[in-house]
Amino acid sequence: MSQAFTKAMARNIFYGGSLFFILLFLALTFDTDSTLPSRDNHAAITEKVAMGKALWEKNDCIGCHTLLGEGAYFAPELGNVYKRFGSTDAIKAFIKGRPKNGIPGRRSMPQFNFTDEELDAIAAFLKYASEINTNNWPPNIQG
Amino acid sequence: MQYQSQRVAKPYFIAAIGLFVGQILFGLVMGLQYVMGDFLFPAIPFNVARMVHTNLLIVWLLFGFMGAAYYLVPEEAERELVSPKLALAMFWIFLVAGALTILGYLFVPYSSLADMTGNSILPTMGREFLEQPTITKLGIVVVALAFLFNIGATILSGRKTAVSLVLLIGLAGLAVMFLFSFYNPDNLVKDKFYWWWVVHLWVEGVWELILGSILAFVLIKTTGVDREVIEKWLYVIIAMTLITGIIGTGHHYYxxxxxxxxxxxxxxxxxxxxxxxxxxxxxxxxxVNRRRRNHPNKAAVLWALGTGVMAFLGAGVWGFLHTLAPVNYYTHGTQITAAHGHMAFYGAYVMIVLTMISYAMPMLRGREAANSNRSQVVEMWGFWLMTVSIVFITLFLTAAGILQVYLQRMSENPLPFMVVQDKLALFYWLREITGVVFLIGLVVYIASFFVGSREPEASVSPAPAEAGA
Amino acid sequence: MTNTRSAWIVYLLLSGLTLFTWGVARAGYSGLGVTLLVLGVALLKGQMIGDWFMSLRGLRGFWRWVIVLWLLLVGGLITAAFMIATGG
Amino acid sequence: MDMHIKTTEQPTRPAQRRYPPGDLALWIFILAELSVFAVFFSAYAFTRAQHVELFSTYQATLDCNSALANTLVLITASFFVVRAVAAIQRDRSAETVRWLWLAVLMAGLFLLIKGHEYAHHLAAGVTLSTNTFYMFYLSLTFFHFMHVILGMLVLLVLAVRTRRGHYSAAEHTDIESGASYWHMVDLVWIVLFPLVYVMR
Structure with missing residues (x-):
C-alpha cells in the first residue's frame, strides 16, 4: 500500500468538516435562542427602551464607549452604568450636563441636546442593559 | 500578465492604497485624542475619527480583495473576465459611495446622517464596524452581487482550480454573512449575537479563505512549487480554519x-x-524553501512570508492570550483587545493585500515580472518600517492593557475608568510615536512605486543549488 | 494484511473489558483506586484499538505512538484532576 | 512538519511502514479531532474536581445500561469495519459491502439508543443550561453523537462505492481512511464512557 496524501481527501475534509461544524453551530444557536428568554431581560424591553436603543445607535455611542465590553475603549463601560450611577436620574443629569465645547485638555462627551423624552429613553435602555444576565461580568462596578 | 482583463485590478489596488493612507491618518488623530482629549473637539469627536479609521480599513481591504480576485481569476480560469466593463463600473460606484459615506461621517453629525439616509425605515446604523448608512449597506450588497457574478461566471466557465474555488467560496461567504448586518432587533442580546455572525465569521471565517487562496496563488507563482502540493495544503489549512473558527465564534458569547x-x-x-x-x-x-526557481520579485516573497509570520503572531498568539473565558473575564473590552486587533488585521489582511499588490503591480504597470532592484529595496524598507511599527504598537497597547486590567479590575481598590486611562498616558504616547513611524513606513512604501521606475527590471538569479531539496 | 483472527481476539477482549467497567459501575464501587482502575482499563482498550484496529502496531516513527501519546496525555490529565478532587 | 511525502519511500514489509493506513490528510484531521476531545475531557475532569458533589449526584441519574449497550455496539461496528478492510485487502468486495452495511446498522443502533436517552432527558426538562454536569454531559455526548452520524455517512458512502466497484485489493485507500475515522469515533467513546458514566 503506497502512502497517500491526496488533494481530493483534503478537499473532502474541508467540505465535510465545514458542514459538520456549521450544523453544530446552528444546533447551539437553536439552543441559545430557546434559552435566551431566561437571561436577556426581554420582559423589560418597552417602547421606551426600544427608542433608547435607537438613540444609542443613532448617535454612535459605541464609537467611544463599550456596552457589555464591546465597542470602542475610549470611554467608560456603560453596560453597568445604571448600577454605577445608582439611578436613571443621575445618568440623565450626566448626559445633559456635558459642556458644549468640551473640557480643555480632557476627553469629553459631546453635548447632544437631547429632549427630556429622549433622555428618559436612553436612561431606560441603559437600565435594561444593566439587568441582562452577563455571567457576572464586569468583574467590578468600575466596568 | 496573460489576460487583458486583469488590468481592471489596477484601479482597485490604487484606491486600496489611497484609502489605506486615510485610515492611518485618522488612526493618528485617534491616537492623539487618547492623550490630548480635546484634540479637534468638537469638530471631529473620537467616535467619528474611529468610524473613519475602521470603515476605511474594511473598505480598502475589500478593494484589495476585489482587485486580487480580478487579477487572479483570469489566470486561474485561463480566460478573460466575463465583463471587465462591469468590474470598472462597480469600481467607480463603490469608490463614490464609499467616499460619500466617509464625507458624510466627517461633515454631518452622525444623527443627521441617520435622518438624511432614512435610517428609521430600516435601522442598521450605529453598531461597531457597521456604522454605514443603510443605503450604503444596500449598495455594498449590489456591488458584491455584481462582483460575485463577474468572478463566479468567469471561474465556472473556465478552468476550475482549488485556488479560485476557495476564493469564490470565501467571497460568497463574505457577501452572505454581511446580510446579517440588516438584522437589528430591539433585544440587545440578539442584536449582539447576530452582529458577530458578520464580524467574527468574516475575520475568523470566510476572510481566511480569501487570505489562504491569495497566499496560495502568490506562492505558486513565485516559488514554482507544484500546484498539487500547494492546493492540498490550502485545503488542509482552510479546513482547520473553519473547524476551529465556526464554533470559535463562542469566544464572543461569554x-x-x-x-x-x-x-x-x-x-x-x-x-x-x-x-x-x-x-x-x-x-x-x-x-519558499522548496522553490524550484528564484523569482525576481523578492519583495513579494518577503510580503508572503511576512503574512504567515504576522498573521500567526497577531491573530494566533495575541488572540490566544485572551481567548480563554477565565482570562477574558478580566481582559474583555480593554486595550488588550485593541492590541490583538491591530496586529491581527495588519498581519493577516493588510499584509495579504499588500502581498498581492506587490506581486501583481509590476506586471500591471508593464514590467515583465518585477520592479527594479532599487524600487524593491525601497519597498522592503516600507515593509520593515510598517511591520516593526505594528509590533511595537501591539506591545505598547498590550502593556497599557495589562496595567488597565490590573488597576481597573484586579487590584484591591479598583480605580474608575478615566483615572486608569490617565495612568496609561505614557504607553499611549509611545503608541502614537510608533504610529508616526508606521506612517513614514507607508510613505516609503508608496515612494517605492515611483523610485527606480526607469531602471531595468531586477534580474533572475540562478536557481539555488538546494532547490527542490 | 489485516489478520481476522487477531481482530476476533481483540474484539472479544474489548467486549469483556467493557462488561468489567459496567460491572464496576453497577456494583457501585467508588474511591480513587477503583476509578483509576476503570480509567486504566479504558486506556488499555484505547491502546488495543490503536494498535490492532487502526493498525498502528507495525509502524515506525511518530504515527506509531500517536494514539499512545494521546491516551497518556488524556489519562494523565484525568488522573491528575481526580487526584486533586480526592485530595481537596 | 514534514510536508515532503514521497510515495516511493515505502518498503513493502509492513514492519517498516512509516504512515498509518488511509490518507494522511485524514490523519491530520484525526489529530485535530483528538486534540479537541482531549481538551474537552480534561475540562470535564478539572471542572468536576471543583464540584465533586454535584457531578456525583447527577452522574447517578444517567442510564449505565444504555451506555454499556452503546459501547458494545460501537466496538462491534469497529470490528465489522476491520473485517471490511480485511475483505477488500483480499479483493472480496461483496464481502466488504456486507461488513460495511453491518457497521452502518450498528452506527444507526447507537444513534437510536442514544436518541432514546436524549428523549428521556428532554422529557425531564434537562438542557445545556440545567447545571454544569449536564452541560458537560450533553456537550460531550452530543459532539460525539454528531461524529457517529458523520462516521455512519462515511461508511454508507464507502459501502455504495464499493458496491459500484470503486475499490480493489490494489486500491482501497478511501476504505482505510474511512475505517481509521470510524475507529477514532470508537476510541473517543471508549474514554468517554467510563469518564462520564462510571468514574466518580
Missing part, C-alpha cells in the same frame, strides 16, 4: 447575555484557532 456553556465551547474551539495560522506560516516557509 458576557453578552448568552448561555454560560459558551464559555466552554468558545474557549475550547478558539484555543485551537492558532493552529491553522501556525500551519500557514510553516506552509509559506516550506514552499
Amino acid at each position: 458576557w453578552i447575555g448568552t448561555p454560560a456553556y459558551w464559555k466552554w465551547w468558545g474557549s475550547i474551539f478558539s484555543a485551537m484557532e492558532p493552529i491553522p495560522f501556525f500551519m500557514m506560516t510553516v506552509f509559506a516557509f516550506n514552499m
